[in-house]
């Protein structure tokens with residue numbers, strides 16, 4: 001089939017290649033002309049045969065919104081837009097309604113696989129009507145990993161991004177657990193080769209995983225991570241997972257703690273620990289460290 005793909009960065013560029021390898025035609029648009037096959041969204045839409053499928057793979061929020069707005073003006077009734085970015089699931093219903101007013105279908109799709117997806121395939125979680133999902137199915141089949149798993153029609157519009165958000169929340173907590181265990185192993189004198197402990201865990205253990213494999217890769221590049229600063233950003237999905245947990249009164253202590261650990265990583269000196277130190281000093285005369 002033919003697909004229009006908007007956004008040819010680290011994810012979109014490799015996805016274009018994987019879909020092409022499966023024998024489909026992909027016409028890509030990106031603001032960077034060096035990456036693009038066409039040079040405007042209008043040219044992209046004009047290059048596709050109706051009914052068109054246009055997959056949007058741009059950053060969540062304003063960039064996705066403006067792309068959906070523009071596509072709503074350019075596409076025709078019967079066409080379909082897929083949002084494959086890491087959009088907040090609450091944006092999906094808005095996008096679906098905006099497009100439906102013009103007779104354009106909408107599917108949301110959470111995509112996982114990172115820079116390894118070109119070779120390994122991308123895990124896909126999508127939401128939308130059966131009819132719209134069926135029209136995009138050849139692209140899902142091209143992108144997904146080989147084998148029985150790796151793709152799911154998770155439910156109605158928004159379900160794909162909700163599932164991907166929870167996936168990323170789990171990712172936060174798993175990474176935090178490996179990171180905490182690694183720090184403790186590094187701290188004690190009795191363990192003389194932490195990297196080899198991590199490597200040994202890759203086979204046979206209860207905690208083996210792809211994230212563990214990637215941790216070993218990172219330690220092979222920099223055994224004690226000396227070249228890195230202990231600073232971690234976040235892109236939104238951890239926060240949205242915690243917000244959804246609050247809305248639904250579901251306790252998520254591990255995921256919430258892993259999000260807050262990233263916030264703490266951005267502080268050179270903890271204001272709240274100054275208050276703790278001050279209070280211990282006030283009530284118990286405990287020593288404080290001064291600048």
Ligand SMILES: O=C(CO)[C@H](O)[C@H](O)COP(=O)(O)O
Pocket residue numbers: 086111112113114168171233234235236237238
């Ligand atoms: O979706 C992903 C992996 O599954 C992305 O890599 C994600 O953007 C990482 O999230 P964060 O920046 O919040 O750590």
